[in-house]
Amino acid sequence: MNKNLPFASQTKMADVIHIDYRLIPILGRFGIDYGFNNKTVFEVCKKHDINVWFFLAIINSYHNPKYFPEKQLQNFSAQLIIQYLSHTHAYYLNNKVPDIERCINEMEKQSTDANYQNIKLLSNFFNQYKVELKKHLDKEDITVFPYAISLEQALESNKMDNKLIEKIKKQPIEEYERSHENMEVKLSDLKNLIIRHLPPLLCKDTCQKLLTELFRLEADLENHSRIEDNVLIPKVKLLEQKILETSGTE
């Protein structure tokens, strides 16, 4: 077994989780159910109609932050990459954000007069973050992802209409790249406010849970933006260029 890339197509799927339980939500995003028996990654992926090589690239790079096969990932279709990314978005909004909110609400309930104000500050801070995160993810789901897919489809079907070419010229992905904000920084601030600056919050259990959730979301977001910035955006740039070349407008 390669120590840095422990997962291969013949690895038992059950071992994947035993080796790194942080991959549990990743398997969820791919829609994989449990009860693997002795099935290998290859067999489970086949059963769920998942591209096994894409799956392996994702879990290996999630497991080992130093491993990131950008070029290999860029070779997968935009459709495939985007499917994974938008499932991740849904996971943030439908699972992680509510988990964190629940912790903060719980802390508000448990708070005493002395620290109520401070927890209220945390709660406002996170609410504001939530609005920004939703806006950020929505923008990608509603404009960026469909745009990328339309480029790929246009190339595949060789139907490049003027509208699309116009869009490539006026609003290329580069424009979005410039405004692509980093959503991890604020989370890291929230963590540091709790860890370093707030007086003890007197609700230790919930506070521990909250911190753990914040660390997990931050790590997941980091991995997510790595794929967006280093795989999807370069891929879309390439598609844009190809379309302009084939349509002879460049």
Next chain:
Amino acid sequence: MEQNEIKKLKIAIAAKQFLYRLGIKTLISVIGVEPELYETNNYDSTSECLKLNPDIKYLIINQDILPHAKEAYLQKLRALCPWGKLMVIGDESIEHCPCASFMLNTNNQKDVLEKFQDFFFEPEKNPLENENTSVLSDREIEVLKTVALGFSNKEIAEKLFISTNTVITHRKNITEKLGIKTIAGLTVYAIINNYIDPETVKSK
């Protein structure tokens, strides 16, 4: 995941009698220190050992290895291991002893254990390191207040009569000291510490 490399403490024990050294070794292990040990039983071998191992961190010396002019010889040993911590054990304290800790032969078990614990676990008092680096300077607090209230670098520079570059430097230092990068985070910090009134933030 990278594992922290565990470095063993280097400790030298200098005492004439074997039983004495054994006793010290046992106590060190009782308080949970697992060192790399160097044992010597006279002045010359101790001095030799320190010369060969300049990275010895802790030096425990029984006075019985020191020739007559105890203080002078102790100073000589001390000079051989300037970065280490020194403990001297004996019947009576030596004047101007260059050591961090002194143990009397008459000390009872409790005293001995406590002294060993302090010797190994108390951080050495270093006036430079004692300064609390996380506290902001007055000027930084002024800058923080204006940042939290939502002013731009240029506005802050005008308000505080400093250059924009100075504002940027202050902001960089504030972020480094506090570990907070965003304006929203800095605002929360400023409110917690009563640097600004939450109402003024809302009205902006």
